[in-house]
Ligand code: 3PY
């Protein structure tokens with residue numbers, strides 16, 4: 001089976017995703033060796049473009065976390081290119097309506113399920129030759145981001161779109177949209193944590209998976225305990241900054 005994340009979630013095993021904001025095959029390779037279940041190249045806010053994403057996929061290949069990407073926006077051209085480059089899951093920012101979820105899924109699925117164009121230049125060279133077309137629709141994860149009030153209001157309709165495997169929570173945009181500041185990632189507002197519980201229950205009721213963006217291992221542990229199937233412990237950039245800062249602080253006393 002080509003998507004270890006999907007298998008893990010179905011088996012009830014919770015996973016940890018790493019986040020690649022740095023456009024470097026080498027940092028992707030280093031992150032890939034650390035034991036994350038998946039790594040996501042961030043083309044929305046990360047300093048990543050299409051070629052750096054391809055290089056990150058190449059860098060992580062040796063170690064085998066599930067390669068994923070976050071799209072810059074809900075746009076079929078870049079979605080197709082990232083899948084062709086080997087992404088086994090796409091996270092799409094700011095999906096607020098059923099129609100936007102349908103457009104996202106359509107870009108990720110070959111006909112008759114969707115409108116993805118055939119041409120898996122890099123994705124097709126892995127696994128059994130000629131099989132990719134037949135397995136891609138089942139194996140590729142489509143994870144729309146729920147990160148606005150509007151998306152929460154439309155959650156059931158979004159989850160009901162065939163081909164939506166699950167959702168991904170963007171904590172800062174979601175909090176901003178609900179009027180909670182400052183826009184910090186690891187929320188402690190009671191209202192936001194209650195909302196997470198509600199979103200988890202909605203996904204469980206519909207047999208869909210749910211994950212969220214976080215930074216620290218301690219918070220990811222709490223979110224797993226709350227019931228999230230996956231959580232990001234990000235990122236390469238945060239790890240570099242916090243590691244270097246800690247050493248500088250130790251030096252300067
Ligand atoms: C958010 O916090 O809105 C995100 O998209 C996290 O990546």
Ligand code: MG
Nearest residue numbers: 093147170173
């Ligand atoms: Mg966001």
